[in-house]
Amino acid sequence: MRVACLQENLAKGLAMVSRAVATRSALPVLANILLRTAGGELTLSATDLELAIGYRVGAKVDEDGAITVPARLLAGFVTSLPPERIDLAVDVRTKSLNLRCAQYETSIKGIDAVEFPLLPAAAPDDPVIALAPELWREMIEQVTLAAATDESRPVLTGALLRLEGHTLILAASDGFRLSVRSAELPREMGNVQEVVVPARALQEVGRACQEEPNEPVAMSISAQRSQIFFRAGKISLVSQLLEGSFPDYSRLIPTGYVTRATLDTAQFRDAVRLALFFARDSANIVRLRLIPAGAGPRGQVQVAASSAEAGSHVGQLAAAVEGDEMSIAFNARYLLEALNVIHAEQVTLEATAPTRPGLLRPAGDPTFLHVIHVIVV
Amino acid sequence: MSRTILHLDLDAFFCAVEELRDPALRGKAFAVGGQPETRGVVASCSYAARRHGVRSAMPMSRALRLCPGLLVVRPRHGAYHEASQQVMERLHALTELVEQISIDEAFLDVTALPEPGEAIARRLQARIRAELELPCSLGVASNKLVAKIATDVGKASARGDGPPSAILVVPPGSEAAFLAPLPARALWGVGPSTAERLAALGIATIGDIAAAPEAELVRAFGKNGYALHRHAQGLDDSPIVTFHEAKSMSREVTYARDVSDERALRRTLDELADDVAQQLHAAGKGGLTVKLKLRWPDFTTLTRQESLPEPACDAAAIRAAAHRLFDKTWERGKAVRLIGVGVSGLMDPLHQLGLxxxxxxxxxxxxxxxxxxxxxxxxxxxxxxxxx
Incomplete structure (x- = not known):
């Protein structure tokens, strides 16, 4: 292999694919990145056998070839090189990758490319869904925050991806909160399809969308092989799907409310962030009081937190409050994480009882909802 | 305006209660505590036993070597608790400003009472003697620090075979002079290691500490240097604390014989966790941190703790955390001398509901x-x- 590319492009690609490198694996080659040239392109790949990320680097290829080299060393090293042209060559005899950049000459020991697992590719006849990267990114951000991080119910570490008619739905729940986001599809899908995608893979897709903001991001699902593929510009991503069926979440979404507050999203977010300083020592508990307009023209939402050691804090936010006065307590971190991904100017909070889950939605936007269960004292 | 603080200490309290139960013990050398063969320690000892060098907190086996005829009396904590409560009731009848610091010790702030401190102390001592047949000693001073030391000095200088029943008054203005000749060890916060380091600086008495430049003490002891310097001059403005919010709750046991059987250890863990849960329950609190304490036969002690996502108050959650900590700390077959379970980070119990x-x-x-x-x-x- 003999190929030349720019340090900047190679560094970017290495950083991206490094995220799929196995951190602890019995297979040494999985700690490496595969560099391969074919069809006049240099491709970088890494995988931990659950997730694989590939990246096409703009390059001038003189001679085809392939090698794998340790990911951490290569990525760290290339990032530190000066922003100039890098010449790469594989020494087949010593199984090493030679790099020349500016005044530096380097040889990095690798492992033969044949040792690297074959990465699955999307079948050409799998139906493809292409959506704007910004939409993918927002959907993924809004949903994956609710996915479980502990493995006690593996299926909950993923997000449900459901295709039905003209709609794509992403949903995730760690048992304490639930995020559901829907989007309109450009064309109608055939049969209803449901798969569970690891939240980690989706988060990488979100990152890829940020990297490649200019072209639609394509997704296809291979149901038989239980894999999902994404392509975002130079980046390709394959993930294994999670086994098991996602529990029916529809019954968790409160229907109707006793009290509904509509308030400024940014103000609410700031108030919860401030309350968190005092909630930290007391299991993150933040107490909300939804007070309908009585004597005054408008209602208010009080956001209060206290701890025996730190002290106490209360914020008073102007809000439109319908229904009965209600006191309800949440984990401030859950509330803040949800408010961080609601981009509408106003947010509504619906509550049925201090012992029932609360429902957050961006005002006037039916495509996103977030359910948080309460803390009871 | 200067305050008037009384410090009251019941003389050989457990022994005094035992003598009420069994008057035959009067004048005899006896100690309340655990049996020597089960590694018992002396909880309290009679004045006759003290003359042989027996002291509280001493292993009972050693006390018996010092005083071969020593009678060992099994403690009856219920009775002590009850007697203590009766004493405290009499203190509370005098003023609300009572700070109980242990089962047999309390501070009182009597500044607001019309009589002089000494008269109040005499009356209190007489009343407790007459109504409860319990001897006590008192110190009277302008602050807690000096009042407590006054009690100790009063007791130590008492003559005779019986309980000291001392009363020592340190008039306002004479605190520093009173403290000056006493050994540095008598001061609050001066333990064996501080005393050793003070000695290395050529400081033997509280007067020496008061005379030492503050800067030198701060250099040697950091922040504590300031307190040391102030206390040595008899200055202390700490108030009477009438209410203590518990910061933690714990239970521990020392085994009569070292235990290395896993099932027995885990059974103890469960019992301790249940006890702590009951304490929490009684206080209406939950705890965010569960702590395990283990002591090996060579007395090395280690504690490990785990934070919980929400305050636990039920036995099951505390048990589970204690066992997880035990799994991480204990190696199969290792002998354990003491085992304890505690909960801290106390707050109102709450519960995150799950969808x-x-x-x-x-x-x-x-x-x-x-x-x-x-x-x-x-x-x-x-x-x-x-x-x-």
């Missing part, structure tokens, strides 16, 4: 019903129990 809990809607209704009951009949009418 997938099969019966969350039912749980919600139960909670509402509980709340309604508590509103009507008080918080104690019903509480969350522990699933068995």
């Amino acid at each position: 997938w809990d099969r019966d969350w809607q039912r749980e919600g209704r139960i909670l509402e019903a509980v709340r309604e009951l508590q509103k009507r009949y008080g918080a104690d009418v019903v509480r969350r129990g522990a699933p068995e």
